[in-house]
Amino acid sequence: MGSKPRLLVIVENFEGWERGADCGNDLDFMISHGGKISKIAIVAEPRWETLALAFAGAGFRRAPVKFFPSAELEQA
Template sequence: MPAVFESVLDGILVFRVSGSLHAHEFEAALQAGEAQIQESGRIRFLVIYDGFEGWNHDFVEEELDSELMDEQDENIDKIAVIGEERWRESTELFLLKGLRKAAVEYFEPGQEALARAWLES
């Protein structure tokens, strides 16, 4: 499955995303992390693109469960994404950087330590 809830440590939920991301896989990953969000209260996300090929066309065709995203947005402090530069702009648009309460930053491969330090600051 391309979007996988990988772990949670010190209030940071880690998602690994590979291949072409489908809407139902994205929602399943969010739901897998939802229990951790409710248990921890405030949370930070680390998204790691690992062989990411973009968003499948069903993201446009299917309506994402925006209610789930809206409900959890109150509990998200920061979102860090690690991926190739070519995905920066579309990722920031997808995550609504600057329009949501959570701060969003994009990091390039090899900058995981920097991304984690930013999440913890």
């Protein structure tokens, strides 16, 4: 078998979540496939770093989660 896939999340034009927004599909994906991912990189504006890492479960999942400012997309 090959190596585990990596996940790259690119956040563009994001203004935030609405109260009561349905995030069920995102959570279902992470519950079903989260253990199969070797690492996660999130690229977004720096103001979203704390929320993005929290939403991705940084520190609570096996795969490391790292944030990159939009200007560092190539490094991600």
